[in-house]
Amino acid sequence: MTIKVIRGNPTPEELAAALAVVRARAAALAAVPPGIPRPASAWSDPGRVAQQRVPAPSPTAWSRTYWPA
Template identity: 70%
Template sequence: MTIKVVRGNPTPEELAAALAVVRARAAAATAAAPDEPAPRPARPSWSDPSRIAAHRLPQPGPAAWSRTYWPG
């Protein structure tokens, strides 16, 4: 990590104080990360309801009785 002074002329004590604040915030952010809930696992594609609706339903006709079973 690089810290660059853009404006002004800080003393070594001021730079040390600023660096201490940055390090403390980084340590707090790192310590807080494990407390977050784990991301939900991806839903398997076989249980996706859109997979069923992606196919057209059989159209009624003379052989409709033989197409009553939905092909999987």
């Protein structure tokens, strides 16, 4: 694994702290047994995108699926 500093000039202590966080996260993920599913990310939750309920099926429902009320 390679870490590259794009901007700024971190001190050796700041770089060591960031690397410790990354390594701790990687170790935590590696410690999960293969049979246990990992929790799904909130980014993949469809409820995050759908702010309103989908209109009930009706002859005019197609026109209400995109435009907000």
